[in-house]
Every structure is written in structure tokens, then in C-alpha cells.
Amino acid sequence: MSGIVGYGAHVPIYRIKTEDIARIWGEDAESIKKGLNIKEKSVPSRDEDAATIAVEAARRAVKHAGIKATEIGAVYVGSESHPYAVKPTATVVTQAIEAGNKVMCADLEFACKAGTAGIQMAMGLVDSGMIKYGMSVGSDTSQGRPGDALEYTASAGGAAFIIGKNDVIANIIKTVSYTSDTPDFWRREGASFPSHGGRFTGEPGYFRHITGATKMLFEETGLKPSDFDYAVFHQPNGKFPINVSTQLGFDMKQIEPGLLTPIIGNTYSGSSMLGLAATLDIAKPGQKILVTSFGSGAGSDSFAIEVTEGIESKRSRLDLVRSIIEKHKKYIDYSEYLKDRDSIKKT
């Protein structure tokens, strides 16, 4: 089966603290920080969107993989904030990495899991011999309605993975998906902000699908939580992934390396993929990683991954996720945040 040949990440430099959002709405910052387990979130600058973030991540992935971009036969970009309604983000990415014209391309949408769906599609094409390498990117500049609970978490970032059979840094042992028609979170065409089912989003949405897919993966592989060195779950806030990992029998040590929402927020399509990237940053040959994404609507993709010897020699070409996050960050206040988000209506 195919595996991961390289990956790359990108997170914008701006941050807004939970306190600065809570102050505007007269809410208690400490209880929100505790309730959501989130300190601060990333904010894109005015000249960034899901396409620019995807490109930065994709370029880093190509460099890390050490392949020619023209060997990539498919590029998929998963996002719920594609800059155009009609005009694929994947075409911009393909051009910006100079992958040439002989490329299968499509934008994918499945709330926060479209990027992992793209990994599965790339795996199918690689395993069938149709392409040599395939790339899937998860990238978002997600927005929460001002004053909505989502405003504390909706952030920006992305990660790109290159799938292939040669020179892999990790093998994908198995992947399965668990899908159902669940109205937990949605956004109609033309609406600026998403709507959600309030408290309904947790149990029948996030928890049911993540545990459903993960248990299905255990059944089909015969693996159990203690067989994995690390686990990554979708991170809509800092609390859910901890709770679901406990339910499934994982401990904090397994999920800590990939738990990024407390310091960057929920990057939607980027979330589980950035978590996987941060985990691969520190993983050693032979170690196993479990990843389960979640997309509202709803579905989960679960992956069992085993790191190979190849990871060590490529690491020097890598921009590590946590150094991208920490290196140049700049705090902004709520008024700068509104300006950046273009929320100020101009006449």
C-alpha cells in the first residue's frame, strides 16, 4: 500500500488571545479558556486565503519529499473556504508548485475532513498505478460569526501531504471511513458564516463518527490503542480530542504532540492534518500513529500509519510545524482582527 512521501505545513503569523475576544462580548475569559482549552488562535493576514496557505504548505511538502513537482499526477485541495465558488483552488496550487499540466485536479468539500478524503483518493490512484505521486492539501481560513462560540476557535492554517510508493517516510497500513447524514453543522451557498446545531454537534456528530471510524479501523487491522505511539483526532477545540481519546482508550502522552488547537485554534480542513504533521515531526522509525479526522455532515476518516527509516534522512529539509507556529507570531487586538477579516463594511 502507498504511504507518505513528504508533507508541509503553514500557519499565519497573527494570533488573537481568547481574552481579547471574551472582553468584547463581556464573557469570562478564564472559563472559556478552560471550557474550550484554547489560549489563542491564528488569524490570516489580509493577503492570505485558503489558496495561499495551501500553496505555502504544498511548496514545503514538495521540498520535503525531494521529488520533482512534475511527477505529481493529482492535486486535491480540501477546504470550506475556497476563495472562489467556481474556479478550483487546486489549479492555483498546481501552478504555484510548477507541477505542469498533466495533473488530475479537484477541490474537495467535506467540512473539516476534505483533506483526509483527498489523501484516500490519492492513495487509490497511486495503488492502482494511475499516478506516481498524488498530493492532498487541507487548508482553511474559517470564520465564526462575531459573538458566536465558534469565534474563539475558527482559525487559519493548512497542511499538504504527498502520497506515493517510493521513498516513503511512513506507510499507511490501512484507512477506513465512517459516514452518515447528520445535520450538526452547515453553511448554505452565499452565507458568510456557518450555522450549527449547538449542543447537538458533540455527541451525534464528532464523538459518534470519530469513535465509529476508529473502532472500525481497530477491527480491520487487529490493532488496539496501546499498539500506537501517537494518536491524532480532529480538534474543533482543545477539549473534544482529549475526551474522545480517553473514550477510546488513549492517554495524553499519545495525543500531546499533535494537539495544536490550544495554541492555533481550529484550522478546520487543516486540523487533523497539521496534527499528523506535528506528530511526524518527532516520530521515530517503527512508531505507529493513528489519525482520525472529522467533517460535519458528517464523517470520519481513520488511518493507521507506521513510520519508516526514511523519515530521518528527509527531516533536515523540513520546516517543523511547531517552529512555523512559534517563530514569528504577532498578537493583534479585536479591532485589528476585524480589519484583517474584512468585517468592516465599507460604503
Added chain:
Amino acid sequence: MERSSASLWRKIRSRYNLVGNTCENCNANYFPPRIVCRNCGRKSKMVEKQYKGDGEIYSFTKIRVPPDTFKDEAPYDIGIVKLEEGPMVEGHIIENGIEPKIGGKVRVRFRKMYVDGDEGLIYYHYKFEQIG
């Protein structure tokens, strides 16, 4: 900034990726690409070259009174960057909390340059980020 999709399309590779050219006769590097080498005239042998995008700030200026196109962006920095491979390139220096300085090391980034209203095209372009 031109607003036709044809001219966007023709320049897209230089704008996304600093694709210029080099003269194989004398090794002079150019960006944007030139039809004829400045040194070699009729003997020039021009071939395409993609620059890595690393360089240093040769000069810069802060724009406080911008053209209409960038009226929401001011203040912002525009610089001339000397690429590692030689050519001098003009470009936006993105805001990252570090004040630009002459000689500052930069790396190329991919950003939105201009968005044509609510219904027009989005123009993506290279910009530079000072990294040290």
C-alpha cells in the same frame, strides 16, 4: 494593475514563481525575462530559469499614501530585493512584526496581491518575507 484575464494568464508563471531567464552565452540572469541578453545581443542564448526566491533587501520604502488599488493595505512596505542569483526584483515585503532593514534576508512567499471587487478575479503574486 491590469485587469484583463488574458494578461494575468500570460504573466502567471513569473508572478507565482519568479520564473525569469538566463543567457547561456554569458550566464547573466534576468527577472523579468528578457528577449535579448544585455551583454550578448545577437549572440544571446536565453533559457528559462526559476529563481529560488532567497535574497536580501537592497532598499525599501514604506507606502503611506497608496494608489487606489491598495488603499486598504497602507501602510505597507515595498522593496527592491537582490536575489541570490543576481537579479534585482521589486516586490511587497509582507508585514510579519519585523521592521524591514537593508541587507535583511528575505524568502519568497505566495500571497494575494489584489482582489477585483466582489465578482472579479483574485490576483496572486510573489511577495517577500524578511526572515532575519
